[in-house]
Ligand SMILES: Cc1ncc(C[n+]2csc(CCOP(=O)(O)OP(=O)(O)O)c2C)c(N)n1
């Protein structure tokens with residue numbers, strides 16, 4: 001084992017005693033961890049200034065326990081709510097949530113919307129693999145219409161949630177979507193998300209060959225990556241396309257990048273105002 | 281490293297903001313002021329009757345002392361945010377009632393497993409479900425004990441008056457900090473909305489406890505170890521470069537998960553239990569009235585302890601040898617003392633605003649030859665002195 005990771009320059013960011021990872025070979029989770037570590041490295045952020053919070057699921061494990069920082073591995077769906085408390089206590093640290101689409105957008109959908117609305121300064125990296133990977137490949141709110149899963153053995157008759165679009169509408173400061181086939185863009189977006197004051201979401205379309213690909217004619221990880229590349233539409237181009245044309249496509253790029261008053265700053269400002277009015 | 285609320289200037293600030301002396305306030309407000317005196321500087325909650333005045337008081341008062349009030353999207357988010365805040369060194373509290381308390385249960389288990397000090401006030405209201413939303417009850421005795429899944433210990437305290445609510449809230453924080461564990465305050469809708477005179481003390485009169493922090497790198501590397509043999513690991517706070525890993529899954533002393541080794545799970549869960557069992561002196565508290573020569577014993581808790589005392593005083597005037605036992609910490613239940621008292625009485629009466637909950641705990645510790653009888657009233661109206669007195673006379 002040691003010879004595998006000793007050649008990998010990002011290993012300094014990993015919790016070695018937790019390796020090797022439990023992710024399946026070919027899982028997109030590795031790419032996400034790699035991109036996150038590279039973003040931290042390029043920004044020269046000291047990992048002592050990062051707290052990573054995650055929920056429950058394969059994607060939740062990407063950074064917790066593997067990333068060497070303070071890490072909080074919480075209950076299913078609640079990572080963003082935990083992270084909000086962490087951010088209030090440590091306003092000068094980078095508070096990052098890395099978790100799955102089931103975790104953050106299904107059971108945790110409410111917290112996702114409200115953190116975006118409040119504009120809490122946390123960075124959310126949402127790994128969208130269209131499936132509940134950890135529990136064995138059941139249908140998720142992101143599963144494509146018509147896809148086969150263990151709980152939609154005939155076909156999925158529900159419509160997937162457009163997470164990035166929804167979170168952008170809810171009020172986030174920064175929202176982007178990429179796939180694991182767009183690694184360099186992904187790293188740039190994670191860097192922007194980390195440096196944006198306010199709520200930021202980077203949605204990563206990621207392959208789960210084991211629970212999703214296998215049942216949908218894409219057994220090999222590379223087949224899934226080719227599927228991503230073939231169906232990705234840059235956001236500018238997508239603006240001129242109809243609903244029907246966009247069906248089954250992945251709109252990629254930056255959805256919003258704006259400044260709004262941030263929650264924890266406003267909270268501290270309010271406290272200062274109240275306290276100074278008491279002195280008078 | 282500092283636990284917020286610990287700063288020396290806080291004493292002066294509290295003294296200036298809340299001049300020592302007598303105040304007239306409702307139970308919910310007393311809980312809020314108790315929390316502020318205990319050093320609570322983070323509140324996250326979601327409105328629910330009859331607990332809302334705690335949130336309202338915290339929203340108004342916390343900014344004055346540099347504390348944070350967050351109204352979250354639901355109770356699950358509230359307790360989650362508190363746990364996150366606690367790992368940064370803030371003393372955190374939430375308040376809720378029945379349905380909200382039910383929603384919090386999963387994360388109460390998380391706080392037990394990750395040994396996170398937080399205080400959860402459950403202002404008990406009539407149930408099941410939405411029941412009589414605005415009415416008080418004592419129906420959550422076992423929800424506090426067994427609401428979350430798995431084998432877990434819990435500490436729960438229960439105030440008997442408005443002034444007591446102030447002090448019991450402080451005590452709840454001190455227990456939570458000393459034992460690194462969540463503590464439940466089982467309050468009720470009747471005392472919550474009762475107005476009484478309470479004395480706000482000088483802040484110097486209030487003993488405040490702060491969690492144990494690691495003394496060196498060695499201790500910080502074992503956030504779930506037991507370096508002092510008391511079962512309570514020092515808590516390495518986030519943001520200090522310790523690279524602490526916290527998980528609700530079964531973990532080793534260094535925090536890393538190991539959910540496959542039987543022995544690791546056994547060691548962790550048994551220590552968390554031992555931590556509570558071995559530190560009785562930190563939390564055990566009860567009051568006794570006329571128990572020395574009692575032939576009949578009344579055992580009552582929370583709001584029902586008040587009319588119980590009234591009934592005992594009246595019965596004594598009638599020459600009936602009756603005593604009163606009031607557990608102030610209801611979980612873990614003070615069973616040893618009940619066993620001792622049970623040996624000398626022939627009857628035990630247990631008044632409570634439910635259909636018989638704490639009485640089951642009493643039953644575990646007394647012999648069959650003792651007559652055991654519940655005095656139970658539901659529907660949102662507290663028991664009266666006469667109702668309890670009648671039952672005392674009945675067993676004479
Ligand atoms: C309250 C609760 N409900 C259900 C589960 C079971 N569970 C564990 S992981 C998971 C789904 C994870 O899916 P996702 O977030 O998409 O992550 P993935 O494994 O696909 O990366 C579920 C439902 C749980 N742990 N807690």
Ligand code: SF4
Nearest residue numbers: 023024027058133208
């Ligand atoms: S089940 Fe899917 S998401 Fe989970 S580790 Fe395997 S490939 Fe990745």
